Amino acid sequence: MPGASLSEYLSARRAQVDEALVRVLPVAPACPPGLHEAMRYSLDAGGKRLRPILTLAAAEAIAGSTASAVQAIAAALPAACAIELIHTYSLIHDDLPAMDDDSLRRGRPTNHVVHGEGMAILAGDGLLTEAFALLAAEPRDPALAARKIRTIHLVTVAAGACGMVGGQAIDLLAVGAGASFTEQSLQDMHARKTGALIRAAAVAGAIMAGGTDDAIDAVGQFGRHLGLAFQIIDDILDVEGDTQALGKTAGKDAKAGKPTYPSIYGLAASRTLAAERHESALAALQAVGLHQSRLADIASWVITRNN
Ligand code: GRG
Numbered sequence: 042m043p044g045a046s047l048s049e050y051l052s053a054r055r056a057q058v059d060e061a062l063v064r065v066l067p068v069a070p071a072c073p074p075g076l077h078e079a080m081r082y083s084l085d086a087g088g089k090r091l092r093p094i095l096t097l098a099a100a101e102a103i104a105g106s107t108a109s110a111v112q113a114i115a116a117a118l119p120a121a122c123a124i125e126l127i128h129t130y131s132l133i134h135d136d137l138p139a140m141d142d143d144s145l146r147r148g149r150p151t152n153h154v155v156h157g158e159g160m161a162i163l164a165g166d167g168l169l170t171e172a173f174a175l176l177a178a179e180p181r182d183p184a185l186a187a188r189k190i191r192t193i194h195l196v197t198v199a200a201g202a203c204g205m206v207g208g209q210a211i212d213l214l215a216v217g218a219g220a221s222f223t224e225q226s227l228q229d230m231h232a233r234k235t236g237a238l239i240r241a242a243a244v245a246g247a248i249m250a251g252g253t254d255d256a257i258d259a260v261g262q263f264g265r266h267l268g269l270a271f272q273i274i275d276d277i278l279d280v281e282g283d284t285q286a287l288g289k290t291a292g293k294d295a296k297a298g299k300p301t302y303p304s305i306y307g308l309a310a311s312r313t314l315a316a317e318r319h320e321s322a323l324a325a326l327q328a329v330g331l332h333q334s335r336l337a338d339i340a341s342w343v344i345t346r347n348n
Pocket of ligand 1: 087088089090091128130131132134135147205206209234235272275348
């Protein structure tokens, strides 16, 4: 999409992902209508689609020329959608009474408030499992099979017990820990809980586009720094943002006594840390000549976002 502004680019990719998400989710009668409705409720609430856009932008960056970018994006689209399904499941489960117990998400009442707790748990389970069905579906081009297997492993580890779910477990046990939580534990928790899936989103695009090991590694470094920058900004927005713009309840972390970047470092130092992560993310791209790609623009968006 040469010449498009960042906001035009993001809108076009968002539309592409949204259209694909409608196609990939099973419908009645194969899927019970109530479950389908509960899954769609959270998917349709319209998140930023940061993770799938990152996957597509990484594929595009690796492919380079416009003609091969079209193919690379087509190859990466199932992984992009699978990662958004996993992300949406994590939000539904995170909002449950047994977790963060929240009533607002993506600007709407949370899934369990509308569909009931049991169906919300199942909607999360359904989204998570369908993500892997999508990732593992036989590719049209058999040459993509080896890339798919690598991507399945990457995403599984990022979403699993040593990644996102592990980070959530650390978070659950950290409630009330406040400032006694060390800086290293804070970083470790967020690298798993938020960072792992963001990193995997970028790397999946690089793998599916056939990137070299050096390029995949650099995109991984980029994603790791970006994931932490994203979470630092998220913690800052929890203090400074407003509920309407965020589409979720502001000020929840402080109220719950959760360790956050502002609670441990203060707001000004948190901003500096986010800026440093941003710089490191861009440096990782520069090392392999990807600094003029959309990945760099997306990093700026993440740092300047207000929701
Ligand atoms: C297995 C019961 C069970 C629960 C798992 C893994 C998990 C629940 C939750 C972990 C993840 C979580 C909610 C992390 C917070 C990350 C975060 C800042 C999410 C918001 O991401 P955005 O801003 O959201 O990209 P949108 O709505 O824009 O997609």
